Amino acid sequence: MAQAQPIRTTDTGDTYLLPGETYTSISSTIGDVPLTAPFKTPRGWFLGFGIAFVLLMIFLVSVTWLLIRGVGVWGINIPVGWGMDIINFVWWIGIGHAGTLISAILLLLNQGWRNSINRFAEAMTLFAVACAGQYPILHLGRPWLFYWLIPYPNTHGMWPNFRSPLDWDVFAVSTYATVSILFWLVGLLPDFATLRDRATNPLVKRIYGLAACGWRGSARHWHRYEMASLLLAGLSTPLVLSVHSIISLDFAIAQVPGWQVTVFPPYFVAGAVFAGFAMVLLLMIPVRTFYGFQSYVTIRHLDVMAKVMLATGMIVVYGYFMEVFGSLYSSSKYEQYLLYNRLSGPSAWAYYGLLFCNAVAIQPLWFRRVRQNIPALMIISMIISVGMWLERYVIIVISLQREFLPSSWDIYVPTVWDWSLYLGTFGLFFTLLFLFVRVLPMINIFEIRMYLHQETERAHRNAAAHGHDHDHDHGHAHGPASAD
Amino acid sequence: MQASNGIYGVMAEFDSPNALIEASKxxxxxxxxxxxxxxxxxxxxxxxEVMPGDTGVPRIVLICGLIGASTGFITQYIGEFIDYTxxxxxxxxxxxxxxxxxxxxFELGILFAAFGAVFGMLALNGLPMPYHPVFNAPRFxxxxxxxxxxxxxxxxPLFDRGRTSQFLRGLNPLQVSEVAN
Incomplete structure (x- = not known):
C-alpha cells in the first residue's frame, strides 16, 4: 500500500490522536486503503476473506439442509423450543448495539473520541444485525412465509398479533436495521466525495462519484447535514434501547421461571453493550495494526472502551444478583427451583461459566495497566464474548429444560447443524466485514479532520491560557484531557 | 443560475479553517x-455566516415521525379492534x-422520522446533483x-466581477479565480 505514513511517535496512552497528523495525511492514509488497486490488495486480506468465505459456504450448506429437512435437524425439542437459534439471535443483535451506542449516544454526549471508531463499529452493527436476522426467520419453520409477520392486505383476512412481543421484534429489528443503514450511509456521504476526488482510475472515480451524490462540502449542506446527523443520533438512542428491551420482553412477558423478571430490559441493554464493546475491541485491535491506524485508534481509545466494558459488565453483574434475589424473594417454588437448577442442575456448568466470564474475568479492567495492555484486552474480550453467549444459553435453555411440569422435562443438546449454522453466521459476518474494509473507508475521514481542527483550537486556547509554560509541540492534538 | 456576466461567481481559496471563518465573516x-x-x-x-437561521430539517423529522407513529397506531387499531378481533x-x-x-x-415513528431526516436533508440540499459549476474551480x-x-x-445583488474579486483578494487568500457557469 502506497500510504503517506506520518512519523510514528510512541503512544503514551493519553491522547486520542497521535501528533503529526494533518488534514492531508488523514485524507490519504485512510482514504487510500479502499482505493488500492485490486491486485495490490494485501495478501493478509485475501487470506482473511478466504477463510470467511469458506465459513459463508458452511452457512449456505446449513441453511440448505435446514430448508430440505426442516427445523428437526436442530437439537430443539419440546419443551426447549428455543435453542441455539434464539441464543444466537440475541447474541448477535446484542453485539450490534455497541455500534449504535458509539455512533448515537456518544455523539449526543459530545465524545470526540468516538470519531475514530464509529464507522467501523456501525459496520459491525449492520453485519451483526444481518446475522441476527437470519435466526428468527429460519426458526419460523417455513421461512419463505416470513412476510406473514408484516401487516399487509391479504386474502386470509388475518392480521399479525400486534400484542405479541414476537411481532414487536419484527418491527424493532427491521426498524433498527433500516435506521442503522441510513445513519451509516449518511456518514459515508462526505467520505465518498473524498474518495471520488482522490481516485485516479476513471471507473472508480465514477462509482464513488455516484455514491457521493455530488457532495461538494458546501457550508449550507454541512449545516443541514450536521442537523440531520444530530437528529438521527437522537432517534437512534431511544431506538437502540427499545430494541433490546423489546427482545428482553420476548422472555419477560412469558411466565417461564427465570424469564419473568422486571430487571430484564435494562439488564439486556447493558449486556448488549458489554458484548458489543468486547467485539469492537476484538476486531479493531487487529485492524488498526494491520492497516497502520495506530494514530487514529490509540491506546487511549482501547482504554476508554475497556472502561465502558467494565461499567456495563458491572450492570450485568447487578442483573445476576437481582435474578438470584428475585427467585429467593419470590416465594414461588418454581422460581426457587430455577435457582437450585442453575446452581446444580444438568447445565450448571453454563451458569458457573457465565459467572466466571462476565463477573470475575472483567475485574482486572479496574487497572489502567490492564486496560492499556493489548493482549490482555484481547483475552478478556474473548472471554466476555463467550460469557455473553453463555448468559443467553442459561436464560433460554436452563429455564426451558425444567419448566413447571416435571413430566415434560427434557435435555437440550445442540446438533452439528446448530453449530454449523452458528459457525456459518461468522462467515456471513466476516465476509461482509472484509468487503467493507476493502471498498469503504473504515474510519470516518471527515470527522477525524474535524476532531483535528477542534483539538488544535483547544490546544491554542490552552496555550493562550497557560502562557508559555507549555514546552510541548505546536499543539497538534496534544493531551486532550477529555473530549469535553 | 442567473447569467450575470456569464459566470457563476468568484472563488477564493484559504489555507486554514480559521482563515475561512475570518473571510466568511x-x-x-x-x-x-x-x-x-x-x-x-x-x-x-x-x-x-453563510446560512444563519433554521435548517428546516427538524420540522420535516417531526412531521414524518408523527405520521409514522399515527400509521403504527391506526394500523394496529384497525387490525386488533376492528377487522380481526x-x-x-x-x-x-x-x-x-x-x-x-x-x-x-414507537418503532414506526422512529422509522419514518429517520427517513425524514435523511431524505429531507438530501432534498433541502438539492442532492443528488452530480454536476455543479463550483466543480470547475481550480484545485476544487x-x-x-x-x-x-x-x-x-x-x-x-452586490456582485461585481471586478470589485468582488478585489474584495476577496483583500482577505489574504491563496488564490482567487472566477467560476464558469
Whole structure:
C-alpha cells in the first residue's frame, strides 16, 4: 500500500490522536486503503476473506439442509423450543448495539473520541444485525412465509398479533436495521466525495462519484447535514434501547421461571453493550495494526472502551444478583427451583461459566495497566464474548429444560447443524466485514479532520491560557484531557 | 443560475479553517448574502455566516415521525379492534388496551422520522446533483480533503466581477479565480 505514513511517535496512552497528523495525511492514509488497486490488495486480506468465505459456504450448506429437512435437524425439542437459534439471535443483535451506542449516544454526549471508531463499529452493527436476522426467520419453520409477520392486505383476512412481543421484534429489528443503514450511509456521504476526488482510475472515480451524490462540502449542506446527523443520533438512542428491551420482553412477558423478571430490559441493554464493546475491541485491535491506524485508534481509545466494558459488565453483574434475589424473594417454588437448577442442575456448568466470564474475568479492567495492555484486552474480550453467549444459553435453555411440569422435562443438546449454522453466521459476518474494509473507508475521514481542527483550537486556547509554560509541540492534538 | 456576466461567481481559496471563518465573516459584513463556503469538514462558524437561521430539517423529522407513529397506531387499531378481533390474555378489545400498541407505534415513528431526516436533508440540499459549476474551480478536488474555499455568487445583488474579486483578494487568500457557469 502506497500510504503517506506520518512519523510514528510512541503512544503514551493519553491522547486520542497521535501528533503529526494533518488534514492531508488523514485524507490519504485512510482514504487510500479502499482505493488500492485490486491486485495490490494485501495478501493478509485475501487470506482473511478466504477463510470467511469458506465459513459463508458452511452457512449456505446449513441453511440448505435446514430448508430440505426442516427445523428437526436442530437439537430443539419440546419443551426447549428455543435453542441455539434464539441464543444466537440475541447474541448477535446484542453485539450490534455497541455500534449504535458509539455512533448515537456518544455523539449526543459530545465524545470526540468516538470519531475514530464509529464507522467501523456501525459496520459491525449492520453485519451483526444481518446475522441476527437470519435466526428468527429460519426458526419460523417455513421461512419463505416470513412476510406473514408484516401487516399487509391479504386474502386470509388475518392480521399479525400486534400484542405479541414476537411481532414487536419484527418491527424493532427491521426498524433498527433500516435506521442503522441510513445513519451509516449518511456518514459515508462526505467520505465518498473524498474518495471520488482522490481516485485516479476513471471507473472508480465514477462509482464513488455516484455514491457521493455530488457532495461538494458546501457550508449550507454541512449545516443541514450536521442537523440531520444530530437528529438521527437522537432517534437512534431511544431506538437502540427499545430494541433490546423489546427482545428482553420476548422472555419477560412469558411466565417461564427465570424469564419473568422486571430487571430484564435494562439488564439486556447493558449486556448488549458489554458484548458489543468486547467485539469492537476484538476486531479493531487487529485492524488498526494491520492497516497502520495506530494514530487514529490509540491506546487511549482501547482504554476508554475497556472502561465502558467494565461499567456495563458491572450492570450485568447487578442483573445476576437481582435474578438470584428475585427467585429467593419470590416465594414461588418454581422460581426457587430455577435457582437450585442453575446452581446444580444438568447445565450448571453454563451458569458457573457465565459467572466466571462476565463477573470475575472483567475485574482486572479496574487497572489502567490492564486496560492499556493489548493482549490482555484481547483475552478478556474473548472471554466476555463467550460469557455473553453463555448468559443467553442459561436464560433460554436452563429455564426451558425444567419448566413447571416435571413430566415434560427434557435435555437440550445442540446438533452439528446448530453449530454449523452458528459457525456459518461468522462467515456471513466476516465476509461482509472484509468487503467493507476493502471498498469503504473504515474510519470516518471527515470527522477525524474535524476532531483535528477542534483539538488544535483547544490546544491554542490552552496555550493562550497557560502562557508559555507549555514546552510541548505546536499543539497538534496534544493531551486532550477529555473530549469535553 | 442567473447569467450575470456569464459566470457563476468568484472563488477564493484559504489555507486554514480559521482563515475561512475570518473571510466568511468579512464577506457577510461587506453585505454579501448569496455566497457559500466549501470545506472538508463542517465548520460551525462558517455555516453560521453563510446560512444563519433554521435548517428546516427538524420540522420535516417531526412531521414524518408523527405520521409514522399515527400509521403504527391506526394500523394496529384497525387490525386488533376492528377487522380481526380476538381476546388475548382476557384483555378488552378496545382503546383501553392501548399500552400493548406502544412498541410498534414507537418503532414506526422512529422509522419514518429517520427517513425524514435523511431524505429531507438530501432534498433541502438539492442532492443528488452530480454536476455543479463550483466543480470547475481550480484545485476544487481538494475541497473534500484539505482546502477551504469561499465563493461569492454572481446572483448576489452586490456582485461585481471586478470589485468582488478585489474584495476577496483583500482577505489574504491563496488564490482567487472566477467560476464558469
Amino acid at each position: 468579512k464577506a457577510r459584513e461587506a453585505g454579501y448574502r448569496k455566497m457559500d463556503a466549501y470545506s472538508p469538514f463542517p465548520i460551525e462558524e462558517v455555516s453560521h 380476538y381476546i388475548i390474555g382476557g384483555r378488552p378489545n378496545n382503546i383501553t388496551n392501548w399500552a400493548s400498541m406502544i412498541p410498534i407505534t 478536488e481538494r475541497a473534500s480533503q484539505d482546502a477551504f474555499f469561499l465563493c461569492i455568487e454572481s446572483a448576489d
